Amino acid sequence: MTDFARSLIRNTLCAAIAALLLCSAPSHAQNASPVSAASPVFREVTDEAGRTVRVPQPVNRIVSLAPSLTETVYALGLQDRLVGDTDYCDYPADAQKKTKVGGGISPSLEVIAALHPDLVLVTKSFNRLETVHSLDNLGIPSYATDPHTLGEIIASSKKLSEILGAPEAGASVAADMQRHLADLQKRLGDLPPKRVLFVVWTQPLISVGKDTFIADALRHAGAVSIVDAEQAWPQVSLEEVARLQPDFLIFSASHSDAVSPAVEALAELPGWNIVEAVSNRRIAVISEAVNRPAPRIVSAIEDLARQLHPDAFVEKPESGKEKLQRENPSPNSPPSTFSRDAAQAQMTVPGGCA
Amino acid sequence: MKPLTLRHLLLQCSILVIILFVVVVVALKFGAVPVSLYALGRDLLRVVFGQSSQISSDYGLIIVNIRLPRILLGMIVGASLSVAGTSFQALLRNPLADPYVLGVSSGASLGAILALIVEPHLSISPLFAALLTPLGAFLGAAATITAVYFLGRREGQIDSTTLLLAGVITGSFLSAIILFLMSTLTGSLRGLSFWMMGELSTPLQKSVYWFLGVGFLFAAGAIYTTASDLNLLLAGEKEAMHLGVDVPRVRLVVYVAASFLTGLAVSVSGAVGYVGLIVPHVMRFIFGSDHRTLLPTAAIGGAIAVIMADTLARTVVAPTEVPVGAVTAVIGAPLFIYLLRRRLT
Amino acid sequence: MSSGSALARNPFEPARAGGDSRLSVEQVSYAYSANPTQAPLFTLEATSFQAKPGEIVAILGPNASGKSTLLNLIAGALAPLSGRILLDGFVTHSLTPKTRAQRIAVVQQESRLLFPARAWEFVLQGRHAHGRSLRFESEDDVIIAKNALAQVGAADLSDRWMDEISGGEKQRVILARALAQQPLLLLLDEPTLHLDIAAQVGLLDALRRLAAENRYTVVVVTHELNLAAEYADQVVLMQRGRCLRVGPPASIYQRELLEQVFQTPLTVELGASGRPRVTVLSERSSEL
Numbered sequence: 001m002t003d004f005a006r007s008l009i010r011n012t013l014c015a016a017i018a019a020l021l022l023c024s025a026p027s028h029a030q031n032a033s034p035v036s037a038a039s040p041v042f043r044e045v046t047d048e049a050g051r052t053v054r055v056p057q058p059v060n061r062i063v064s065l066a067p068s069l070t071e072t073v074y075a076l077g078l079q080d081r082l083v084g085d086t087d088y089c090d091y092p093a094d095a096q097k098k099t100k101v102g103g104g105i106s107p108s109l110e111v112i113a114a115l116h117p118d119l120v121l122v123t124k125s126f127n128r129l130e131t132v133h134s135l136d137n138l139g140i141p142s143y144a145t146d147p148h149t150l151g152e153i154i155a156s157s158k159k160l161s162e163i164l165g166a167p168e169a170g171a172s173v174a175a176d177m178q179r180h181l182a183d184l185q186k187r188l189g190d191l192p193p194k195r196v197l198f199v200v201w202t203q204p205l206i207s208v209g210k211d212t213f214i215a216d217a218l219r220h221a222g223a224v225s226i227v228d229a230e231q232a233w234p235q236v237s238l239e240e241v242a243r244l245q246p247d248f249l250i251f252s253a254s255h256s257d258a259v260s261p262a263v264e265a266l267a268e269l270p271g272w273n274i275v276e277a278v279s280n281r282r283i284a285v286i287s288e289a290v291n292r293p294a295p296r297i298v299s300a301i302e303d304l305a306r307q308l309h310p311d312a313f314v315e316k317p318e319s320g321k322e323k324l325q326r327e328n329p330s331p332n333s334p335p336s337t338f339s340r341d342a343a344q345a346q347m348t349v350p351g352g353c354a
Numbered sequence: 355m356k357p358l359t360l361r362h363l364l365l366q367c368s369i370l371v372i373i374l375f376v377v378v379v380v381a382l383k384f385g386a387v388p389v390s391l392y393a394l395g396r397d398l399l400r401v402v403f404g405q406s407s408q409i410s411s412d413y414g415l416i417i418v419n420i421r422l423p424r425i426l427l428g429m430i431v432g433a434s435l436s437v438a439g440t441s442f443q444a445l446l447r448n449p450l451a452d453p454y455v456l457g458v459s460s461g462a463s464l465g466a467i468l469a470l471i472v473e474p475h476l477s478i479s480p481l482f483a484a485l486l487t488p489l490g491a492f493l494g495a496a497a498t499i500t501a502v503y504f505l506g507r508r509e510g511q512i513d514s515t516t517l518l519l520a521g522v523i524t525g526s527f528l529s530a531i532i533l534f535l536m537s538t539l540t541g542s543l544r545g546l547s548f549w550m551m552g553e554l555s556t557p558l559q560k561s562v563y564w565f566l567g568v569g570f571l572f573a574a575g576a577i578y579t580t581a582s583d584l585n586l587l588l589a590g591e592k593e594a595m596h597l598g599v600d601v602p603r604v605r606l607v608v609y610v611a612a613s614f615l616t617g618l619a620v621s622v623s624g625a626v627g628y629v630g631l632i633v634p635h636v637m638r639f640i641f642g643s644d645h646r647t648l649l650p651t652a653a654i655g656g657a658i659a660v661i662m663a664d665t666l667a668r669t670v671v672a673p674t675e676v677p678v679g680a681v682t683a684v685i686g687a688p689l690f691i692y693l694l695r696r697r698l699t
Numbered sequence: 700m701s702s703g704s705a706l707a708r709n710p711f712e713p714a715r716a717g718g719d720s721r722l723s724v725e726q727v728s729y730a731y732s733a734n735p736t737q738a739p740l741f742t743l744e745a746t747s748f749q750a751k752p753g754e755i756v757a758i759l760g761p762n763a764s765g766k767s768t769l770l771n772l773i774a775g776a777l778a779p780l781s782g783r784i785l786l787d788g789f790v791t792h793s794l795t796p797k798t799r800a801q802r803i804a805v806v807q808q809e810s811r812l813l814f815p816a817r818a819w820e821f822v823l824q825g826r827h828a829h830g831r832s833l834r835f836e837s838e839d840d841v842i843i844a845k846n847a848l849a850q851v852g853a854a855d856l857s858d859r860w861m862d863e864i865s866g867g868e869k870q871r872v873i874l875a876r877a878l879a880q881q882p883l884l885l886l887l888d889e890p891t892l893h894l895d896i897a898a899q900v901g902l903l904d905a906l907r908r909l910a911a912e913n914r915y916t917v918v919v920v921t922h923e924l925n926l927a928a929e930y931a932d933q934v935v936l937m938q939r940g941r942c943l944r945v946g947p948p949a950s951i952y953q954r955e956l957l958e959q960v961f962q963t964p965l966t967v968e969l970g971a972s973g974r975p976r977v978t979v980l981s982e983r984s985s986e987l
Contacts, residue, residue: 008640009369016376087674101673108386108673109555110416129473130549133484134557138419231538357823357836449814579833586824589812596774596807597880598800598828643814646835 045163048156049124049144051132056118056141058165063117065104066126069145069160070095071294073121076161076169084115091289091296109134119143121160123293125232147293149216150301154178157295173295180298181220184305187312188222194308196223196284197236197246197277202266205236213293221304222312223248238271248284248308249277252300256285284308363647370654374429377658381425381665386672387416423563424554428664428678429657430566431554431623432633434615436656437574439630440637440648441612444584445605446514453616453630456502456521458495460528462620463550465494467535470546484557487549488621495617498524503609512605514591552626552679554664562622569618573611574653580604581645588643626660626679628686633659635693720749721916722756722884726782727772743768745782746942748935752883752914755907757927759951760937761961766920767888769937773918774886775799786884800828804877806887810869812861818872819857822847825879847878851905867898874902878909885910885917891926899923903930924961924977928952928970936960948975 042054063084064070070089073082084099086107099115101107104126112120112135120135124146135142143163147153154174161170198214200206207227208214215225226244227236251259263283266272273279284307290300306313382394397417438453446455453459469490473483502524506517536546549556583604586594595601619626637651663681670676727746730739743765750756758766771777773784775791784791786802794802804825812821825847826840848854851871856864861872870890877885887906891899907930910917921927927934927948934951936943938960944951951957952975954967963979970976 012373013369016373102386103674106553106555106675106677108668108675109420110385110387110668111673113415113420114387129470130484130487130556134555136484137557138415235537357820357841359835363835582827582833586827588814589810589821589824590807592776593805593807593810595776595796596800596803596805597824597876598797600796638814643816644820646833 043163045143047144048146051144053141053143055143055163059118059163061115061117061119062164063101063112063115063120064089065101065107065120065131066123067091067095068126068292068294069121069123070098071292071296072157072160073164075157075173075295076164076166078164078166078169081164083117084112105131107131109138113138113140119164121145125293145293147213148211149213150177150181150220150297151216153213153293153295153297156293177295177298180302184220184302188305188309189312191222191309191312193219193222193224194247195226195244196248196250196308197226197241198250200233202262205238205241206233207236208232209234213297214290217290217297217301218250218304221301222309223250223304238275242271242274245275246277248282249275250284250286250304252286252288252290254288259283259285358644358646363650366641366647367650367654370651370658374654374658374661377661377665378425378429381428381661382417382421384665385416385421385668389417423558424664425661426563427554427556427558427566427622428660430563430570431619431626432629432656432658432660433574433653434570434619434656435626435630435660436633436637436652437577437649438612438615438619440634440645440652441577441584441608441615442630443634444588444645445608445612446518447588448518449635450631451518452628453612453619454525454625454627456517456613457498457523457525457528458613458616459620459625460525460532461498462491462495462617463546463625464528464532464535465497466491466549466621467532467546468494471535471539485559485562488556488558488562491621492617495613495620498528499610499613499617502613511602512609514605517609549624551677552624552682553667553675553677554623554660555675556622558622566618566622570615573614573618574649576607576611578646578649580607581649584608584645585643624677624679626682628682628690629656629659629663632686632690632693635690639693639696720751721787722750722773722918723785724748724769724773724782725785727769727779727784728781729768729772729777730780731768741765741768741940743772743940744942746935746937747782748933748942748945750916750918750933752916753910754932755910755917755919755930756933756935757931758918758920758935758937759922759924759927759931761922763939764937765940766922766937769935770805770886770888770918770920773884774803774805797828797832800880802882803884803886804880804882806870806873806877806885806890808889808892810861810873816861817857818848818853818859818861818864818875819844821861821872822876822879825876828880843881844875844879847875848872850878850909851875852901866893867895867901870894870898870902871905874905878913883916885915887917887919889920889922891921891923899926906930924952924957924979928975928977929972952977 040056043057045053045055047053060081061083062073062078062081064073064082065086067086067089070082070085071091073079074092074095079094082095082098084101085095086104087100087102088104089095089098099111101111101115105128109131117140120140120142122132122142122144124144127144132142132144143160145156145160147156154177157177158167158170158174161167161173196218198208198218200208207229208225209227209229209232210225211230212232218225226241226246227234229236249263251262253259263278263281267278267281277283284304286300286304286307288300289296290304379391379394382398383389383391394417401418401422435453439451442451442453442455443449445451466487467490469486472490473486476486502517502521503512505520505524506512508516583594583599586597586599587601587604589597591601616630633656634648634652637648637655641647641651659682660678663685664678667676667678667681670681724747727743729743731741732739746769748756758769760766768777772779773791775784775794778792789802791799791803810821822844823836823840826836826843829840830837845854845857848857851874853868853871853875856868856872859868861869864872870893874890885906890902894902903926906917906919909915919927919931931948933945934948935945936951936956943960944956952967954965957967957977958965965977965979968976968978
């Protein structure tokens with residue numbers, strides 16, 4: 001063995017011993033999370049991925065692995081039971097204070113296990129199957145949602161509320177959403193839908209498939225996506241877009257200001273400037289709530305509808321009673337998370353998809 | 355003149371085993387959730403003495419059910435990849451060979467993708483569903499090994515150059531198919547890119563660990579019986595034959611066993627890069643090129659490397675986990691450059 | 700000839716070749732074609748010769764005369780198309796590589812090492828054929844390797860790295876490795892190709908000494924006319940795959956024969972040592 005190799009081994013051994021000593025230093029371990037002492041009662045449900053899940057009753061400790069599910073939990077008024085969420089869960093602001101378990105694709109199983117959840121919420125579009133399998137291995141039940149349309153989002157929230165033991169809140173949220181959507185439908189009535197391209201990413205050009213909840217959201221806003229693809233995030237050719245000439249391009253962003261310079265840049269590019277919507281700056285920007293299958297998506301739909309069909313929203317003067325009701329919601333109802341003002345107030349923080 | 359003796363070999367291995375032990379202790383202690391050394395020791399002793407049920411629910415679950423399996427997996431994957439890398443470098447007489455150069459990882463990835471595509475259409479118990487991806491990957495690897503073997507033969511025997519060409523081309527071809535599938539099936543394959551970078555959080559049953567361990571010992575043992583032959587093979591194939599090496603037989607044994615080890619590792623952890631390339635060089639640098647030393651030290655060294663990388667992957671941006679393949683790449687490439695420069699001076 | 704009738708002979712007992720010759724090449728021929736359907740690119744016609752222990756045989760001829768092919772056949776690396784090669788009664792090609800390596804040692808011209816090695820490690824490789832496949836070298840192995848280095852006068856090179864020593868020194872270490880195999884037959888393929896004159900003479904002197912001391916049979920492939928004449932006991936003259944003549948140098952080194960084989964004017968004289976000496980004539984000198 002060379003001298004260098006000998007000294008390398010000696011140094012490594014010293015480092016190893018030092019590391020061992022370092023480990024012995026007392027660590028400030030987290031306080032043990034309380035484990036419910038009552039004998040568990042289980043309820044078998046089938047989740048939206050077709051799996052049979054044994055949910056302990058009642059569900060006191062919830063971990064959410066997707067921002068949309070976090071928002072839904074808050075909408076149902078169950079935020080006190082939410083003990084952990086992902087780094088991307090930013091709405092409402094209180095969600096950022098919860099214990100973080102990591103990203104959606106690679107959460108830390110250790111942190112989840114240390115939180116002793118009764119149920120972990122996942123969604124097929126944001127989380128991995130392997131995470132679910134790992135949780136199964138640890139004996140932690142997980143419930144998966146997989147909404148593809150607005151109707152499914154509403155039904156999903158309702159079913160979730162039943163499983164979590166708050167069916168009244170769920171019914172209320174569902175009714176609220178349906179009412180807003182019905183109002184919207186009344187306003188839009190027989191207006192022909194605008195042909196739009198929902199831009200997820202510009203280079204390469206990626207839009208949404210017809211089977212996604214975003215596509216369904218567009219339909220509810222009086223629009224129809226010109227992209228007719230089976231995949232969830234299809235890559236579209238610019239030629240095709242130029243041929244179809246959508247009426248509007250739709251971007252989702254935290255600030256509409258963030259989009260303008262990007263659009264200006266696009267207008268210069270040779271392929272893009274033949275798309276009339278770009279050269280005429282017919283752009284609609286809506287909040288990123290459209291990317292999350294949660295109750296707040298309704299506000300983004302309303303916003304989009306206003307931008308696309310402004311004539312349908314000429315306001316009739318409000319009666320005093322309606323104004324009073326709007327400004328002073330009754331304290332017992334869950335926070336109206338899909339009011340447009342609240343949505344705009346939250347648009348400053350960037351969020352992830354789904 | 356000091357030829358290698360068994361005692362010397364055991365001494366070198368013992369040093370490495372001590373380092374491995376320390377690395378394992380560190381890996382068990384550090385993670386997203388802090389654990390005290392006392393609790394760690396106490397719970398490990400309970401496991402050893404079969405009193406698993408008495409483990410306190412605070413840390414026991416984390417240590418025994420999450421970290422320990424992960425560390426075991428890291429050991430087997432690291433050891434398998436390093437032994438495979440050493441073997442391929444000798445077989446192909448190329449210091450740049452790594453376990454994936456013959457296309458095994460591409461085949462495994464394709465197998466995993468096909469398993470993911472097929473999974474929703476099968477009605478199988480959840481127990482089996484979790485194993486579908488590793489199983490698909492392993493079958494993909496096995497198919498690739500067989501195909502490359504038949505393509506890499508010349509006059510009925512494995513020929514190093516032909517084998518290398520066949521393996522590289524097969525790997526490229528399979529990668530192209532994978533890219534095509536991934537671009538057209540973006541929805542259902544989300545998260546696969548994470549796996550393909552190499553990660554150790556795949557959930558596995560206990561029996562799978564047994565299979566991995568036995569498989570590793572068997573294949574690595576088979577390679578080790580050819581250790582002296584490999585030393586001679588490096589001097590040239592014709593010379594090795596004249597010195598008494600049954601070259602076709604050795605080539606076949608090493609090819610099959612090393613590819614099997616690679617397939618084993620990739621099936622359960624994706625393609626963890628750089629370990630199979632660099633650990634053999636580091637061990638060669640320290641202990642010399644004699645394969646009777648190199649193979650066991652590379653195995654232990656690989657286990658150490660992967661466990662260290664995984665500990666970093668779990669802690670550097672906790673609670674988010676980075677794929678371990680990303681850590682090995684970030685550390686491995688500069689390390690290789692350093693070794694290269696030292697060798698040249 | 701062996702005693703007893705052929706019928707009563709034990710079939711497992713090695714067939715004894717004539718006299719006390721160790722190596723017997725009997726009507727060996729070979730053909731090589733790139734494609735089974737094409738005509739052969741190269742043929743070696745039936746060749747025979749015999750060699751005794753302690754004898755040096757030179758296979759002499761110009762390029763592409765089939766010398767190396769013949770050597771590979773003797774080494775057992777190739778199977779002859781017809782005929783057979785016996786070493787102490789055993790057919791060389793039918794032996795396993797390991798058993799073959801215990802009896803036959805081949806010295807190539809150059810040795811390319813992928814990873815650096817010291818000279819003693821290199822020589823120890825010669826011991827691989829003896830003993831189990833996976834093993835650690837024993838005391839005996841070390842002694843034999845040391846002796847081998849000493850016999851070629853390279854004992855001082857023992858701890859040097861192989862890529863740091865000169866061509867001549869490397870050749871001696873390669874020869875030491877062959878000796879460490881403790882062979883019966885020593886085969887060398889153009890060993891003097893990259894050596895300077897002193898090294899060439901040194902190597903062949905060593906070969907002659909070793910052949911005499913250790914009773915090796917040595918077969919050397921070469922195209923060096925004078926070295927073959929000086930050191931060989933027997934010469935096998937080859938041209939374009941045909942063996943033209945086998946015999947002691949005196950009978951081979953005839954002017955007309957050599958001129959025909961090597962396609963160049965030359966003269967043959969008797970050298971100081973009693974062996975033939977060849978002088979190749981240039982155009983200028985032939986005009987004189």
